[in-house]
Amino acid sequence: MLNIVIFGAPGSGKGTQSERLIKEFGLDHISTGDVLRKEIKEGSELGRVASEYINKGQLVPDELIVDMLAKVLDEKENAKGVIFDGFPRTIPQAVALKKMLNERGTDVSVMLNLHVEEDELIHRLLERGKVSGRSDDNLETIKSRLEVYHKQTAPLADFYIQEGKHVSIVGNGTIDDIFDKIKKALEDIK
16 A cells, blocks of 8 residues: 655645646545544534543543544445555654554655755745635734644654655656656655
């Protein structure tokens, strides 16, 4: 299984490149946000417990998120691989994901880390906001999201460097140029 963690700051192109990876390699996509919403909507036991946390304004515990991901992954047992989107975001989450995958005889194959200069990220997100109308794509919110990313999420790269699974991709240039870099990186790990 080709299991990819796609990583980068808001506006780095994770969503765009994930779509291309899905088409090119026949991978499945697991978004923790989508999984969480689905479980809650279906009223599953996991969804009910998660909903209790959310209704209290609390974060859903990592263990619960991993249980949800395990359930989805078990449903995709014949998949060629999976792109993990939005998870892990912290080192404890990465450790929990590794354990869950190892229990299923697999692991994260690679962590693709899309690097884009901060000025370019801000420009991209402001442009996206104009096109999509997303309310969180305004300068104040963008700066706050980037600050949170640098403080809380960026250190996760070190975990995957130690695992020998980190691949840095320069995320500037055309979508095609960036995707070519990603394909080359994946060829090198196969």
